[in-house]
Amino acid sequence: MRMQLVINTPGTFITQKDGCFRLKQKEKQFDISPLKVESIVISNQAMISSQAVVLALEHNIDIIFLDTYGDPMGRIWFSKMGSTALVRRRQLEAMDSPLGLQLVIDMVTQKIENQVGFLKKLMYARPGRQEHFITPVQAIQKAWSDLSSCGTDLEAARNRLMGLEGIAGRAYFQCLSGLLPEKYQFKGRSRRPAKDPFNACLNYCYGILYSLVEKACILSGLDPYVGFLHTDNYNKKSLVFDLIEPFRIYGEQTAVYLFTGKKMKDDYFDAKEGNVSLNQTGKPVVVEAMNKHLDESVRFRGRNVKRRFIVQHEAHCLANVLLTDSGEKRPEWLEIEEF
Numbered sequence: 042m043r044m045q046l047v048i049n050t051p052g053t054f055i056t057q058k059d060g061c062f063r064l065k066q067k068e069k070q071f072d073i074s075p076l077k078v079e080s081i082v083i084s085n086q087a088m089i090s091s092q093a094v095v096l097a098l099e100h101n102i103d104i105i106f107l108d109t110y111g112d113p114m115g116r117i118w119f120s121k122m123g124s125t126a127l128v129r130r131r132q133l134e135a136m137d138s139p140l141g142l143q144l145v146i147d148m149v150t151q152k153i154e155n156q157v158g159f160l161k162k163l164m165y166a167r168p169g170r171q172e173h174f175i176t177p178v179q180a181i182q183k184a185w186s187d188l189s190s191c192g193t194d195l196e197a198a199r200n201r202l203m204g205l206e207g208i209a210g211r212a213y214f215q216c217l218s219g220l221l222p223e224k225y226q227f228k229g230r231s232r233r234p235a236k237d238p239f240n241a242c243l244n245y246c247y248g249i250l251y252s253l254v255e256k257a258c259i260l261s262g263l264d265p266y267v268g269f270l271h272t273d274n275y276n277k278k279s280l281v282f283d284l285i286e287p288f289r290i291y292g293e294q295t296a297v298y299l300f301t302g303k304k305m306k307d308d309y310f311d312a313k314e315g316n317v318s319l320n321q322t323g324k325p326v327v328v329e330a331m332n333k334h335l336d337e338s339v340r341f342r343g344r345n346v347k348r349r350f351i352v353q354h355e356a357h358c359l360a361n362v363l364l365t366d367s368g369e370k371r372p373e374w375l376e377i378e379e380f
Contacts (some may be wrong), residue, residue, distance in 0.1 A: 043079035045260070048087040049107075055081070057092040075100040082107060082260065085114075105260060113259040125262040131363040132267040132280070141269035142198055144283075144362070146188060147375045148270070149206055151287035153185045155377060156213045159290060163220060163297075177216035184209040199270055217293070221300045234316035239300060241310060241317045242327055246292030247285070249331050251278075253349060254285045257356035263363075284359070287377055288352055295334045299327070339378040351377065 046062070048055060054065045061072040062081075075096055080103040083089060089104070094117065097104055103125055104117040118125050135141035157178060164174040184205040191198040191205075211229065218226045218239070227237040235241035258265045258280055268279025299305050309323025319327060335349040346354070358374035 043077055045080050045082060046073065046078050047082045049082075049084045051086040053087040054090070055083070055087065055093045056090040057096045060096070062093055062096065075102060078102050080105060080260075080262075103262065113256055116259070128262040128360050128363055129264045129267065132264055135363060136267065136269060137195055139193065140363075142191075142193070142195055144359070145199075145202065145270040146191060148283055148286045149202055150185065150188055151375050151377055152206070152289060153181060153188070153209045155287065155290035156209060157181050157185065159294065160213065160216055167220075173219055174216060177212040180212035181209045184212075202270060217297055220297070222303065225300050225305070234318065236315060236317060238305065238307075238310045238317055239296060241319050242299060242305065242323075243292060243296040245319050245324065245327050246295050246331050247289065249328070250285055250288055250292050250352075251281055253335070253352050254288065254356070255281045257353045258284065260353065261356040261360045263356060263360055284356065287355070287375060290377070291334060291348055292331070295327070295331045298334075299330055304330070341378055342376060348378070 048064070050066055052066065056063050056065070058072060061074050062078065063070060063072050078097075078100070081089075081097060082105045084107045094104065096102075098117070101118075106114045106116070108114050116125070135144065160174055160178050160181070164171060164178075167173075187205055188202070191201050214227075214230055218228075221227075221239060225237070225239055227239050231237065231240045232244060235244050255265050255278060263280060265278040265281045268281075268283040270279075270283050304326065305323070309319060309326060310317050311320045336347050338345040338347050339351075340346075341351055341354075355375060362374050
Protein backbone atom coordinates (compact mmCIF):
# COMPACT_ATOMS: atom_id res chain seq x y z
CA MET A 42 0.00 0.00 0.00
CA ARG A 43 1.38 3.40 -1.01
CA MET A 44 1.70 6.17 1.57
CA GLN A 45 1.18 9.91 1.76
CA LEU A 46 4.56 11.53 2.39
CA VAL A 47 4.11 14.56 4.67
CA ILE A 48 7.05 17.00 4.88
CA ASN A 49 6.62 19.47 7.74
CA THR A 50 10.07 19.59 9.34
CA PRO A 51 11.52 23.09 8.78
CA GLY A 52 14.47 23.14 6.38
CA THR A 53 13.77 19.77 4.77
CA PHE A 54 14.99 19.56 1.16
CA ILE A 55 13.54 17.01 -1.26
CA THR A 56 15.56 16.10 -4.31
CA GLN A 57 16.04 13.14 -6.63
CA LYS A 58 18.87 10.62 -6.55
CA ASP A 59 19.11 7.38 -8.55
CA GLY A 60 15.37 7.28 -9.23
CA CYS A 61 14.39 7.83 -5.60
CA PHE A 62 13.27 10.80 -3.53
CA ARG A 63 16.09 11.93 -1.26
CA LEU A 64 15.09 13.82 1.88
CA LYS A 65 17.78 15.92 3.53
CA GLN A 66 17.35 17.26 7.07
CA LYS A 67 20.49 18.95 8.42
CA GLU A 68 22.99 16.12 8.85
CA LYS A 69 20.51 13.35 8.06
CA GLN A 70 19.27 12.04 4.74
CA PHE A 71 17.28 9.05 3.54
CA ASP A 72 15.82 7.78 0.27
CA ILE A 73 12.26 6.70 -0.54
CA SER A 74 11.19 4.84 -3.65
CA PRO A 75 8.46 6.61 -5.67
CA LEU A 76 6.72 3.24 -5.90
CA LYS A 77 5.90 3.59 -2.20
CA VAL A 78 4.48 7.13 -2.44
CA GLU A 79 0.93 8.11 -3.37
CA SER A 80 1.22 11.85 -2.76
CA ILE A 81 3.62 14.36 -1.24
CA VAL A 82 2.40 17.08 1.15
CA ILE A 83 4.82 19.98 1.67
CA SER A 84 4.65 22.83 4.17
CA ASN A 85 6.05 26.23 3.24
CA GLN A 86 9.04 25.55 5.47
CA ALA A 87 10.37 22.81 3.16
CA MET A 88 11.87 22.86 -0.34
CA ILE A 89 11.66 20.57 -3.37
CA SER A 90 13.88 20.47 -6.46
CA SER A 91 12.63 20.47 -10.04
CA GLN A 92 14.17 17.00 -10.48
CA ALA A 93 12.05 15.69 -7.61
CA VAL A 94 8.94 17.30 -9.14
CA VAL A 95 9.65 15.58 -12.47
CA LEU A 96 10.15 12.24 -10.68
CA ALA A 97 6.79 12.69 -8.94
CA LEU A 98 5.04 13.52 -12.22
CA GLU A 99 6.61 10.52 -13.95
CA HIS A 100 5.06 8.26 -11.29
CA ASN A 101 1.72 10.10 -11.18
CA ILE A 102 2.39 11.35 -7.63
CA ASP A 103 0.47 14.48 -6.64
CA ILE A 104 2.35 17.26 -4.79
CA ILE A 105 0.27 19.39 -2.40
CA PHE A 106 1.55 22.64 -0.89
CA LEU A 107 0.32 23.86 2.52
CA ASP A 108 0.47 27.35 3.97
CA THR A 109 1.70 28.34 7.44
CA TYR A 110 -1.60 27.26 9.00
CA GLY A 111 -1.59 23.83 7.34
CA ASP A 112 -4.27 24.70 4.78
CA PRO A 113 -3.82 23.57 1.14
CA MET A 114 -2.66 26.29 -1.25
CA GLY A 115 -2.23 24.32 -4.48
CA ARG A 116 -1.50 21.00 -6.11
CA ILE A 117 0.72 19.72 -8.92
CA TRP A 118 -0.43 16.62 -10.76
CA PHE A 119 0.36 14.75 -13.98
CA SER A 120 -1.32 16.25 -17.04
CA LYS A 121 -2.79 12.90 -18.15
CA MET A 122 -5.67 11.16 -16.43
CA GLY A 123 -4.49 10.17 -12.97
CA SER A 124 -6.11 9.30 -9.67
CA THR A 125 -7.00 12.90 -8.80
CA ALA A 126 -8.59 13.63 -12.18
CA LEU A 127 -10.38 10.27 -12.10
CA VAL A 128 -11.80 10.93 -8.63
CA ARG A 129 -13.19 14.27 -9.80
CA ARG A 130 -14.69 12.73 -12.91
CA ARG A 131 -16.36 10.07 -10.77
CA GLN A 132 -17.68 12.83 -8.50
CA LEU A 133 -19.37 14.50 -11.46
CA GLU A 134 -20.82 11.17 -12.58
CA ALA A 135 -22.14 10.46 -9.07
CA MET A 136 -23.92 13.82 -8.74
CA ASP A 137 -26.95 12.55 -10.64
CA SER A 138 -26.69 8.86 -9.96
CA PRO A 139 -27.96 6.39 -7.35
CA LEU A 140 -24.42 6.25 -5.91
CA GLY A 141 -24.47 9.99 -5.16
CA LEU A 142 -27.88 9.65 -3.54
CA GLN A 143 -26.72 6.74 -1.39
CA LEU A 144 -23.59 8.60 -0.33
CA VAL A 145 -25.55 11.60 0.87
CA ILE A 146 -28.08 9.34 2.63
CA ASP A 147 -25.07 7.80 4.43
CA MET A 148 -23.91 11.26 5.52
CA VAL A 149 -27.30 12.43 6.76
CA THR A 150 -27.96 9.09 8.45
CA GLN A 151 -24.71 9.35 10.38
CA LYS A 152 -25.50 12.94 11.34
CA ILE A 153 -28.90 11.99 12.77
CA GLU A 154 -27.48 8.89 14.45
CA ASN A 155 -24.92 11.17 16.13
CA GLN A 156 -27.72 13.44 17.38
CA VAL A 157 -29.53 10.53 19.01
CA GLY A 158 -26.32 9.20 20.53
CA PHE A 159 -25.35 12.56 21.97
CA LEU A 160 -28.78 13.21 23.50
CA LYS A 161 -28.80 9.77 25.10
CA LYS A 162 -25.33 10.40 26.53
CA LEU A 163 -26.52 13.70 27.99
CA MET A 164 -29.67 12.01 29.35
CA TYR A 165 -27.72 9.26 31.15
CA ALA A 166 -25.57 11.96 32.78
CA ARG A 167 -28.75 13.64 34.14
CA PRO A 168 -30.71 11.13 36.23
CA GLY A 169 -34.25 12.26 36.86
CA ARG A 170 -34.49 14.39 33.70
CA GLN A 171 -35.45 11.62 31.27
CA GLU A 172 -38.76 13.33 30.42
CA HIS A 173 -36.87 16.21 28.86
CA PHE A 174 -35.27 13.86 26.32
CA ILE A 175 -37.98 11.32 25.44
CA THR A 176 -40.04 13.34 22.95
CA PRO A 177 -37.13 14.87 20.97
CA VAL A 178 -35.30 11.54 20.80
CA GLN A 179 -38.43 9.87 19.47
CA ALA A 180 -38.88 12.61 16.86
CA ILE A 181 -35.27 12.26 15.69
CA GLN A 182 -35.51 8.46 15.60
CA LYS A 183 -38.67 8.74 13.47
CA ALA A 184 -36.83 10.96 10.97
CA TRP A 185 -33.93 8.52 11.06
CA SER A 186 -36.16 5.56 10.16
CA ASP A 187 -37.87 7.56 7.40
CA LEU A 188 -34.55 8.08 5.61
CA SER A 189 -34.91 4.59 4.14
CA SER A 190 -38.05 5.67 2.25
CA CYS A 191 -36.52 8.51 0.25
CA GLY A 192 -37.10 6.70 -3.04
CA THR A 193 -34.88 6.76 -6.13
CA ASP A 194 -35.95 9.97 -7.85
CA LEU A 195 -32.90 12.12 -7.16
CA GLU A 196 -34.54 15.55 -6.96
CA ALA A 197 -37.50 14.32 -4.87
CA ALA A 198 -35.13 12.37 -2.63
CA ARG A 199 -32.95 15.43 -2.04
CA ASN A 200 -35.97 17.48 -0.98
CA ARG A 201 -37.17 14.72 1.35
CA LEU A 202 -33.69 14.33 2.84
CA MET A 203 -33.53 18.03 3.63
CA GLY A 204 -37.01 17.90 5.12
CA LEU A 205 -36.19 14.98 7.42
CA GLU A 206 -32.89 16.60 8.35
CA GLY A 207 -34.79 19.77 9.32
CA ILE A 208 -37.33 17.87 11.45
CA ALA A 209 -34.56 16.08 13.34
CA GLY A 210 -32.56 19.30 13.75
CA ARG A 211 -35.43 21.27 15.26
CA ALA A 212 -36.11 18.57 17.86
CA TYR A 213 -32.41 18.19 18.58
CA PHE A 214 -31.62 21.86 19.18
CA GLN A 215 -34.80 22.43 21.18
CA CYS A 216 -33.66 19.67 23.52
CA LEU A 217 -30.12 21.08 23.76
CA SER A 218 -31.45 24.55 24.55
CA GLY A 219 -33.24 23.27 27.64
CA LEU A 220 -29.95 21.96 29.05
CA LEU A 221 -28.15 25.31 29.01
CA PRO A 222 -28.16 27.90 31.79
CA GLU A 223 -31.46 29.78 31.48
CA LYS A 224 -29.98 33.04 30.20
CA TYR A 225 -28.27 31.21 27.32
CA GLN A 226 -31.25 29.17 26.15
CA PHE A 227 -32.27 29.86 22.54
CA LYS A 228 -35.32 29.47 20.27
CA GLY A 229 -33.68 27.59 17.41
CA ARG A 230 -30.79 27.57 14.97
CA SER A 231 -29.66 30.93 13.63
CA ARG A 232 -26.76 30.83 11.26
CA ARG A 233 -25.24 34.02 9.92
CA PRO A 234 -25.86 36.23 11.73
CA ALA A 235 -26.43 34.40 15.01
CA LYS A 236 -29.23 35.70 17.22
CA ASP A 237 -27.88 34.42 20.53
CA PRO A 238 -24.58 33.47 22.22
CA PHE A 239 -24.99 29.70 21.79
CA ASN A 240 -25.49 29.95 18.03
CA ALA A 241 -22.61 32.41 17.75
CA CYS A 242 -20.36 29.88 19.50
CA LEU A 243 -21.69 26.95 17.46
CA ASN A 244 -21.24 28.81 14.16
CA TYR A 245 -17.63 29.49 15.07
CA CYS A 246 -17.07 25.78 15.86
CA TYR A 247 -18.64 24.85 12.53
CA GLY A 248 -16.31 27.33 10.80
CA ILE A 249 -13.30 25.47 12.20
CA LEU A 250 -14.81 22.21 10.95
CA TYR A 251 -15.44 23.61 7.47
CA SER A 252 -11.74 24.36 7.13
CA LEU A 253 -10.80 20.89 8.37
CA VAL A 254 -13.23 19.15 5.99
CA GLU A 255 -12.12 21.23 3.00
CA LYS A 256 -8.49 20.37 3.72
CA ALA A 257 -9.41 16.66 3.96
CA CYS A 258 -11.19 16.84 0.59
CA ILE A 259 -8.23 18.45 -1.16
CA LEU A 260 -5.67 16.07 0.34
CA SER A 261 -7.84 13.13 -0.79
CA GLY A 262 -8.10 14.38 -4.37
CA LEU A 263 -11.79 15.29 -4.02
CA ASP A 264 -13.21 18.46 -5.56
CA PRO A 265 -14.73 20.56 -2.74
CA TYR A 266 -17.09 22.21 -5.25
CA VAL A 267 -18.78 19.00 -6.50
CA GLY A 268 -21.37 17.77 -3.99
CA PHE A 269 -24.28 15.34 -3.98
CA LEU A 270 -26.94 17.00 -1.82
CA HIS A 271 -26.02 20.67 -2.17
CA THR A 272 -25.77 20.46 -5.96
CA ASP A 273 -27.26 23.86 -6.81
CA ASN A 274 -24.77 26.00 -4.91
CA TYR A 275 -22.90 27.52 -7.86
CA ASN A 276 -19.31 28.42 -6.98
CA LYS A 277 -19.90 27.07 -3.47
CA LYS A 278 -17.98 24.28 -1.77
CA SER A 279 -20.85 21.84 -2.10
CA LEU A 280 -18.95 18.69 -1.12
CA VAL A 281 -17.69 20.42 2.03
CA PHE A 282 -21.33 21.21 2.92
CA ASP A 283 -22.18 17.53 2.37
CA LEU A 284 -19.22 15.90 4.07
CA ILE A 285 -19.34 18.11 7.15
CA GLU A 286 -22.74 16.70 8.15
CA PRO A 287 -21.46 13.61 10.04
CA PHE A 288 -18.82 15.74 11.78
CA ARG A 289 -21.02 18.61 12.97
CA ILE A 290 -21.36 16.63 16.19
CA TYR A 291 -17.80 17.68 17.12
CA GLY A 292 -18.81 21.34 17.06
CA GLU A 293 -22.07 20.66 18.89
CA GLN A 294 -20.35 18.71 21.66
CA THR A 295 -17.79 21.48 22.12
CA ALA A 296 -20.42 24.24 22.28
CA VAL A 297 -22.72 22.35 24.64
CA TYR A 298 -19.93 21.45 27.05
CA LEU A 299 -18.68 25.05 27.08
CA PHE A 300 -22.09 26.35 28.12
CA THR A 301 -23.17 23.54 30.46
CA GLY A 302 -19.71 23.69 32.04
CA LYS A 303 -20.29 27.43 32.64
CA LYS A 304 -17.12 28.37 30.79
CA MET A 305 -18.79 31.01 28.61
CA LYS A 306 -19.24 34.59 29.84
CA ASP A 307 -21.32 37.50 28.65
CA ASP A 308 -18.24 39.55 27.89
CA TYR A 309 -17.14 36.94 25.32
CA PHE A 310 -19.85 38.24 22.96
CA ASP A 311 -20.75 41.44 21.15
CA ALA A 312 -24.39 42.22 20.30
CA LYS A 313 -25.53 44.73 17.70
CA GLU A 314 -29.07 45.18 16.36
CA GLY A 315 -30.10 41.74 17.60
CA ASN A 316 -27.09 39.97 16.07
CA VAL A 317 -24.57 38.27 18.33
CA SER A 318 -20.95 37.38 17.59
CA LEU A 319 -17.90 36.15 19.46
CA ASN A 320 -15.42 38.92 20.20
CA GLN A 321 -11.64 38.82 20.46
CA THR A 322 -11.90 37.69 24.08
CA GLY A 323 -14.27 34.83 23.35
CA LYS A 324 -12.76 33.45 20.14
CA PRO A 325 -9.57 32.05 21.75
CA VAL A 326 -11.67 30.25 24.38
CA VAL A 327 -13.74 28.51 21.69
CA VAL A 328 -10.72 27.74 19.49
CA GLU A 329 -8.87 26.16 22.41
CA ALA A 330 -11.90 24.05 23.39
CA MET A 331 -12.53 22.95 19.81
CA ASN A 332 -8.92 21.98 19.18
CA LYS A 333 -8.79 20.09 22.47
CA HIS A 334 -11.91 18.16 21.46
CA LEU A 335 -10.54 17.39 17.98
CA ASP A 336 -7.21 16.25 19.44
CA GLU A 337 -8.85 13.85 21.89
CA SER A 338 -8.36 10.19 20.95
CA VAL A 339 -11.46 8.01 20.60
CA ARG A 340 -12.09 4.42 19.55
CA PHE A 341 -12.35 4.24 15.78
CA ARG A 342 -12.38 0.97 13.87
CA GLY A 343 -10.73 -0.88 16.72
CA ARG A 344 -7.99 1.61 17.57
CA ASN A 345 -7.45 4.96 19.26
CA VAL A 346 -7.54 7.85 16.76
CA LYS A 347 -7.75 11.62 17.21
CA ARG A 348 -11.07 13.01 16.02
CA ARG A 349 -9.42 15.36 13.52
CA PHE A 350 -7.78 12.39 11.77
CA ILE A 351 -11.14 10.63 11.41
CA VAL A 352 -12.23 13.45 9.10
CA GLN A 353 -9.21 12.86 6.84
CA HIS A 354 -9.67 9.10 6.95
CA GLU A 355 -13.31 9.28 5.86
CA ALA A 356 -12.49 11.69 3.02
CA HIS A 357 -9.94 9.17 1.71
CA CYS A 358 -12.54 6.41 2.04
CA LEU A 359 -15.04 8.49 0.08
CA ALA A 360 -12.49 8.91 -2.72
CA ASN A 361 -11.95 5.14 -2.76
CA VAL A 362 -15.71 4.54 -2.91
CA LEU A 363 -15.95 6.80 -5.96
CA LEU A 364 -13.08 4.92 -7.61
CA THR A 365 -14.70 1.55 -7.00
CA ASP A 366 -16.13 0.04 -10.17
CA SER A 367 -19.91 0.29 -10.25
CA GLY A 368 -20.23 -3.45 -10.67
CA GLU A 369 -18.56 -4.12 -7.33
CA LYS A 370 -20.23 -4.06 -3.94
CA ARG A 371 -20.11 -0.52 -2.53
CA PRO A 372 -17.66 -0.57 0.42
CA GLU A 373 -18.64 0.71 3.81
CA TRP A 374 -16.97 4.02 4.50
CA LEU A 375 -18.66 6.27 7.00
CA GLU A 376 -18.02 5.44 10.63
CA ILE A 377 -17.84 7.90 13.49
CA GLU A 378 -16.92 6.95 17.06
CA GLU A 379 -19.47 5.25 19.28
CA PHE A 380 -21.08 7.22 22.11
